[in-house]
Amino acid sequence: MSGNVRITVHPSFDVLAATTAARLITRLLDVQSERGEATVVLTGGSVGIATLKAIADSPARLSVDWAKVNFWFGDDRFVDAASPERNVGQATAALLGSVGVDPARVHVMAASDEVADLEAAVADYQGQLAAAARLEWENDDDATTSGDAKVPRFDVLLLGLGPDAHIASLFPDMAGIRTQGVTVVGVTNSPKPPPSRVSLTLEAINTAQEIWIVAAGADKAAAVGLGLAGANPVQVPASGARGVNKTLWLIDQEAAAKVPEQLIRREN
Ligand SMILES: O=C1O[C@H](COP(=O)(O)O)[C@@H](O)[C@H](O)[C@H]1O
Numbered sequence: 001m002s003g004n005v006r007i008t009v010h011p012s013f014d015v016l017a018a019t020t021a022a023r024l025i026t027r028l029l030d031v032q033s034e035r036g037e038a039t040v041v042l043t044g045g046s047v048g049i050a051t052l053k054a055i056a057d058s059p060a061r062l063s064v065d066w067a068k069v070n071f072w073f074g075d076d077r078f079v080d081a082a083s084p085e086r087n088v089g090q091a092t093a094a095l096l097g098s099v100g101v102d103p104a105r106v107h108v109m110a111a112s113d114e115v116a117d118l119e120a121a122v123a124d125y126q127g128q129l130a131a132a133a134r135l136e137w138e139n140d141d142d143a144t145t146s147g148d149a150k151v152p153r154f155d156v157l158l159l160g161l162g163p164d165a166h167i168a169s170l171f172p173d174m175a176g177i178r179t180q181g182v183t184v185v186g187v188t189n190s191p192k193p194p195p196s197r198v199s200l201t202l203e204a205i206n207t208a209q210e211i212w213i214v215a216a217g218a219d220k221a222a223a224v225g226l227g228l229a230g231a232n233p234v235q236v237p238a239s240g241a242r243g244v245n246k247t248l249w250l251i252d253q254e255a256a257a258k259v260p261e262q263l264i265r266r267e268n
Contacts, residue, residue, distance in 0.1 A: 045160025225258030
């Protein structure tokens, strides 16, 4: 396994969410003190949203300048804006609605009642990413992205994990995980409802400085095991996620059931 992959096992779902929250607060703080602003890509799903709630409940959240955090989403469900299935709605209820974010820095994938169709939602997000990358390059003497980058710098990109090893809305053996040369893809016939979704591609995901894959529960154990065993990403999308500097698998005890003991580092 490549040197920048680390697996940390936590005793329970709640400890995993609380520890990931503390880890994210610390990372955002560090990046803000280095660069003034920080960029995080959020995930939906059980641990992803519980982590945001744990940040909202932590007094340490006050140390982050939330108005200088840029938020993106790894995927969202292409349903009405008011639907409880929207990842952005869940993230807003858990954290974004209560910590004083700058709405201009919250980059949302369009909902089905906001654009003509799925293709328009994909084009819109691709445009938002490209515009942010361009602005970053024009405004920042120390920009780490190149002039032709299609996505801005992602400091931390969070990924949930499905029992089928999907990440974002990239599902095994479907077109999305095979898509190359673009940053955003539209998903139809998702095996997990709702069927229509918008997702970053694996290429876009893997531009992140750090990728943190979060997963809890016995139903994720097989996906974690295969993801870490170097399976083909087309069949096991999670195994294709690799951050530029670091890839963290932050999991609970149950999800770690199929990970060889020598790879594990415990947080307890
Ligand atoms: O549909 C989705 O599922 C995954 C994993 O969710 P979980 O509830 O099984 O943890 C999530 O990462 C993704 O963002 C979401 O749209």
